[in-house]
Amino acid sequence: MKRTLTQKQIADYEQLxxxxxNGRLLTPDGLRFICEANNYNAEAIGRYFLELLPTICKKEQ
Incomplete structure (x- = not known):
């Protein structure tokens, strides 16, 4: 049976x-690096991502 992708699936793949x-995909190694850099402190990791969010959102526009 031959399967085809829907237009939505193609659009999602193109966005990915x-x-x-553009360097906005977080890999497991990247996540591990961020966690290690913040000494596995959940609050510090969360703060890092919250501080990073405006930069990411600005690039999207």
Missing amino acids: CHERN
Whole structure:
């Protein structure tokens, strides 16, 4: 049985490729690095991401 992708699936894949190409895709290694850099402190990790969020949102616009 041959399966085809829907237009929505294709659009999602293209968006994922766009994010990857622009360095906005977090890999497991990247996440591990961030956690280690913040000494596995949940509050520090959360604060890091909250401080990073405006920068990410600005790039999207």
